[in-house]
Amino acid sequence: KRLREKLIKLGVSFGCICTDDWQSFITTFKEDNHVIGKAYTVAIEGNNCRFRNRIRRAFRKTCCFSKKLFNHLKAFRLACFYINYGYV
Numbered sequence: 001k002r003l004r005e006k007l008i009k010l011g012v013s014f015g016c017i018c019t020d021d022w023q024s025f026i027t028t029f030k031e032d033n034h035v036i037g038k039a040y041t042v043a044i045e046g047n048n049c050r051f052r053n054r055i056r057r058a059f060r061k062t063c064c065f066s067k068k069l070f071n072h073l074k075a076f077r078l079a080c081f082y083i084n085y086g087y088v
Contacts, residue, residue: 004028018044047083054079 007014016033018040019025026036055075066072 001028050083051079054082 014032016035017025017029018035018037019029020038020041021036026034
């Protein structure tokens with residue numbers, strides 16, 4: 001329920017919610033467009049894995065870690081472009 005409250009507070013809009021068959025998700029998002037199934041969550045987990053592998057600078061502070069926020073945002077935009085348009 002706290003997740004739903006945070007989403008509403010931040011003004012996040014969504015067309016549907018894709019979750020596993022967990023009872024807490026079912027009760028929290030029952031009035032929303034809620035899609036239950038592993039087929040949907042596997043794709044989301046795959047995207048998260050791709051982000052982790054493509055954008056190491058966001059998860060590990062090494063020599064490629066930039067101190068400028070602008071550089072991090074550009075790296076995220078570039079990775080999103082490659083993932084969304086099928087270059088990865």
